Amino acid sequence: MYHMIPRPLKMVLIRCISPFVFRKTDAVFVLSTGRSGTLTLTKLLAVDSRIAAYHEPRPHLYAEALDAYTHECAPIARFARILYRARWKLVSSACLKHRIYAETSNWLTFFAPAIRSAIPRTKFIHLVRHPADVVASGLARGWYQGASLDRYRIRPRTLLVDSQRTKSDSHSRLEITIEQWSQMSAFEKACWLWSEINSFVLRFAQTIPESQYTLVRLEDLISNSDDQIQSLWAFLGLNLEPHMLDRCSAVLSIKDNASKYPGSALDELARHQRSLLWDLCGDTAKRLGYAP
Secondary structure: HHOOOHHHHHHHHHHHHHHHHHHEEEEEEEEEEOOHHHHHHHHHHHHOOOOEEOOOOOOOOOOHHHHHOOOOOOOHHHHHHHHHHHHHHHHHHHOOOOOEEEEEOOHHHHHHHHHHHOHHHHHHHHEEOOHHHHHHHHHOOOOOOOOOOHHOOOOOOOOOHHHHOOHHHHOOOOOOHHHHHOOOHHHHHHHHHHHHHHHHHHHOOOOOOHHHHHEHHHHHHHHHHHHHHHHHHHHHOOOOOOOOOOOOOOOOOOOOOOOOOOOOOOOOOOHHHHHHHHHHHHHHHOOOOOOO
């Protein structure tokens, strides 16, 4: 029946009904830089039939995601409306079936405030991976080297006016001028992206209850899978059946969407690249449990 409704009427229905449906939905969104194991985590969550897990559902919202980053101080309602239109079918379906809606798309990371506003019962998983591995994987995919999605990849905002800069900003933001950016290598830009996105997520985490945020390091998830999986399910408020743990372990034994870099990318870096990596990522990396 829904597909027979004229589009203008559909838009009216979505605008009127979606806020109510979204508020009643349990959800989990994964916040990450990308190249951090989001596809693997999607498959992990999909093991549980109580979770409707999606990796990068359409529409991808590439341009809207960049807009959310560029205009971080824009009204949250503006991006909540975009979310209502883009995810109405998937979220409403999960709600009607009493399932948890889960999305792992890294492109929605800067939508986090709008997601929390639109879906208050959302829990957020901050999925991180060692900066060297993310940067190596991103460069192998052409980040900041003319890749097809580069036009949607974040770039530095205009510098904050000193009088408007908070103490928190001065410690968490890597403020870079347009001139500096133009002289940076793709490696440096990818390092900046890793720090900028994870710094944003850490700031966002400070604005929500602890019960709605958890940090998951991909390395820990793979090396200590049973404990990590059980902790993750506990965070979601779900009991984990023994047979599900076996299936989750099987998922983690397979490398999905792997880059061309074997082993740890940190070992592949030249000395000057290691120095650059820690100069650009060091403060944020330490807060996330990574050390030189």
